[in-house]
Amino acid sequence: MDVKGGVRRFFEASPPLTLLALAWIAFMVIVAFGADFLAPYSFTALDLRARLHPPVFMGGKWAHALGSDELGRDVLSRLVMSIRLSLLIAFFGTMIAAAFGTAMGFVAAHFRGKVEAVILMLIDFQASMPFLIIALAVLAFFGNNLVLFVMLMGLNSWERYARIARGLTLSANEQGYAAAVRQLGASNLRVYGLHVLPNIASTLIVSMTITFPETILLESGLSFLGLGVQPPLTSLGNMVGYGREYLTRAPWIMLSPAAVIVLSTLSISIVGDWLRDRLDPTLR
């Protein structure tokens, strides 16, 4: 009876769909960390005698469980490495966006006046330009390398964090806990680091779960266009992009990375929804 009640409470607190999403994310993280051990072949190893082998579920052999591409490279191995790179880019991109955006929001709310006006203008500028165009321009001018690419992903959507952080900080500063603590004589570091940030963190974390899939999709889109991750490195979007040419003859080349993109972004969105409910202090 008690066990049953416990099980029910557990599933009420975390519905099955959320559990599946969490499990998928955990699986992706494990794959990303264990990529070197999980990949059966090197992701660049050619096997020209085994070109365009179908995957197991389409009548292929276990030697290439997810098939092989036009150069005989193992799709599973490439997929594993792609997951690692795509998650890395999305993770650091999101982190950079969140850190930079939140800092800008704090600066705007703290200094007000001209500083705030300039930051708000930057925010509006960023929000009004399609980021894909900005990314294309930057990559075209500066060439492409991984560090620049990750930084660029970080530039995407910083304005959202800046807006959230600024708005919430303003209200806290005006008539609330931040004003009270500042009145006690606390330093700015203390006010923002110890009081404002923990209080707005839940909102920021939830928007990170929205940005994260967007970054994956943006990376995929740019790689698909040939401007993202450059061969021989491989990413999910990159695989989809090159697999497109064999869509009719060997759909499995782009099928598995596409499925991973869809499942990962969906999972993170579901977890984000769930987190929003969990992190709201008034609901606890």
Next chain:
Amino acid sequence: MTALLEVSNLARTYDVRRGRWPFARLATLHAVDGVSFELPAGRTLGLVGESGCGKTTTAKLVLGLLPASGGEVRVGGEALPAAHSPHWRALRRRMQMVYQDPLGALDRRLSVGRQVMEPLVIHGAGSTAERRDKALAMLDAVGLAQHHFDRFPHELSGGQRQRIVLARALILDPQLLVCDEPISALDVSIQAQVVNLLLALQQKLGLAYLFISHDLRMVRQVSHEVAVMYLGRIVEQGDPDRLFATPAHPYTQALVSAIPTHGRARKRRIVLPGEPPNPVDRPAGCAFHPRCPHAVERCRIETPALRLLADGRRAACHLAEQIA
């Protein structure tokens, strides 16, 4: 002897736009306009007036949370240092604030104990164990139990939250507490408890209060002196019993007549015509004249100064003697 708090000719103006257009004419809003008072140690000054008359702005100016546009605030004979300077931080130990909305003033992610100890941490006073002991003692002093130490603000009632705000303000042993509408967000039954607590703490610790409220009866109960504000200026100031029994300024008369009374001794209520004017468009002469039932020609031209009346009160009215 110098008073604990001396405020002379304090003013705060804001530049505002008339209308919504970006090139609209600029105007000056006088939120607080030449306010002066003294508050000796261990006494209470009540500051009353309707919403928007500059009470809260005065409180913020006194604490140095807003820079003054004119005039001076002196604490213990020393001029108030610039906000957020090291000297200003040190002064926080002597003057603290109590807020209208206790839930808003508390950080809902930190436990009660950590928040009460925070002023000690900020000012680097005592070791961790000493801070804890002091916080527990302070919780006891404001009527909370030891087990409240690990609770969170949203788990407590409104009165308990206001007690936490008080405990946090008092833990540095200040001499002056600025209470900005400390009871107006509380239930009537809890208001009395908090007011009694404030009075008991004053007795015990010798605190001075600047007590801001629009509840005249509460102000009368706690104050040694009352100042009535209208449109950023003090219009009448003096002993609470005398001021409420025989108000000298027509605005005070209207305020006092609006206090609900019981029994048949109810006097006629004075209903003021119109709204309080926009502080941007301060009427010339006496700011109160458009709504004043006694206004004469002189009131439209000459601004009355706050002057001493025969019974030791001060009022800013040309006709104070005739009216009272």
